[in-house]
Amino acid sequence: RKEVEQDPGPFNVPEGATVAFNCTYSNSASQSFFWYRQDCRKEPKLLMSVYSSGNEDGRFTAQLNRASQYISLLIRDSKLSDSATYLCVVNGSTERYVAGGYQKVTFGTGTKLQVIP
Amino acid sequence: DGGITQSPKYLFRKEGQNVTLSCEQNLNHDAMYWYRQDPGQGLRLIYYSQIVNDFQKGDIAEGYSVSREKKESFPLTVTSAQKNPTAFYLCASSTLGGGSDEQFFGPGTRLTVL
Numbered sequence: 001r002k003e004v005e006q007d008p009g010p011f012n013v014p015e016g017a018t019v020a021f022n023c024t025y026s027n028s029a030s031q032s033f034f035w036y037r038q039d040c041r042k043e044p045k046l047l048m049s050v051y052s053s054g055n056e057d058g059r060f061t062a063q064l065n066r067a068s069q070y071i072s073l074l075i076r077d078s079k080l081s082d083s084a085t086y087l088c089v090v091n092g093s094t095e096r097y098v099a100g101g102y103q104k105v106t107f108g109t110g111t112k113l114q115v116i117p
Numbered sequence: 118d119g120g121i122t123q124s125p126k127y128l129f130r131k132e133g134q135n136v137t138l139s140c141e142q143n144l145n146h147d148a149m150y151w152y153r154q155d156p157g158q159g160l161r162l163i164y165y166s167q168i169v170n171d172f173q174k175g176d177i178a179e180g181y182s183v184s185r186e187k188k189e190s191f192p193l194t195v196t197s198a199q200k201n202p203t204a205f206y207l208c209a210s211s212t213l214g215g216g217s218d219e220q221f222f223g224p225g226t227r228l229t230v231l
Contacts, residue, residue, distance in 0.1 A: 004159070034219070043207055043222035044160070087159070105220075107152075107159035 001026045004090050006108040014116050017078050021111045023088030024070045033071045034089040035062055038110060044087055047073075078115045085110040119144045121223035123208050128228045130195075130202070138193045138226045140208035148211045149191040150220065151175075151183065153204040160207065166191055195228065203230045 005024045013019045025033075033050035048055060050062040050071045061074040071090075075082055088108035121142040130136045142149065148167050152160040162175030166185040180199025185191055191210075195202045205227050209220040 008157070041205075041227075043225050045222070046219045049219070105162070109157060109159045 003027065003106045004088055004108040006086075006088050006111045008109060009112040010114050011111065012114045012116055013078055015078055015080060017115075018074065018076045019078055019113060020072055020074045021086055021088075021113075022070050022072050023090075023108055023111075024068075025088075025090045025106075026069070027090075028066075028069060030090045032091045033062075033064055035071075035073050036087040036089055036107075038085045038087055040084075044107075047086070075113075078113075080115050080117065083113055083115045085112045121208060121210055121221055123206075123223035123226050125226060126224065128226055130228065130230050132230055133197045135194055135196050136228065138195065138206055138208075138228070140191045140193065140223055141189055142191075142208075142210045142221075142223075143189060144210055144221060145188070146210035146212055146221070147188070148213060149185070150209040150211075151181070151191070151193045152207045152209065153177065154207060154225075155204050163193065202228055204228060 003026050011019055035047040036044040037047045038044040048057050048060060048062050050064050052064055054063040059076045063072045087110045091105040124139045128136060150165045151163040153163055154160050161177050163177055163181050164172055164175055164183045166172035169185055169188050172183050172185050180196055182194045205225050207225045208223040211218045211220045
């Protein structure tokens with residue numbers, strides 16, 4: 001099983017639709033979770049962190065389900081400008097790089113969203 | 118404006134040549150990272166550094182080398198030993214090296230080996 005798994009999509013949705021992505025992770029010891037957005041041929045940028053209690057930022061809602069080991073991202077009232085690839089990021093696994101003490105960060109391969117006029 | 122810069126944006130290299138990718142940040146971040154991104158794959162960590170004059174190998178360090186002589190700079194050298202260097206290279210930084218905080222990315226360098 002991959003450490004972090006995402007449906008690659010693409011998800012093609014009309015403007016105004018609600019769309020949800022899930023991301024599953026394999027290590028139950030993972031502690032921090034994020035959603036990043038990556039536009040075509042650009043660098044990833046943080047969209048939002050994911051907290052145990054869930055969090056909302058405007059049209060975006062992120063949730064964490066530790067029992068089932070997945071995080072989700074919900075986008076309401078989709079805009080054309082939401083078209084991008086959404087990367088799930090998980091860190092805090094028990095694996096640490098030797099001598100560095102750095103907790104491993106794992107990026108998902110991303111889910112592509114295309115919002116259609 | 119604070120941020121991370123990478124240069125060049127596009128780089129073409131002949132087989133057998135070493136090339137160095139630049140990464141500079143003025144965010145006063147202690148930790149810096151190098152990733153490579155290939156189509157259909159997630160970002161993979163090449164090297165990271167949590168403090169000046171110290172750096173550690175990531176998952177795919179073979180064929181790469183780095184230095185961290187200044188807090189602001191973390192250049193990556195792609196050596197001729199790297200078998201498949203064509204990729205999108207991303208540099209990132211964060212306030213702490215523990216992995217639990219946001220990473221800020223530079224705009225990336227696209228390396229193509231001819």
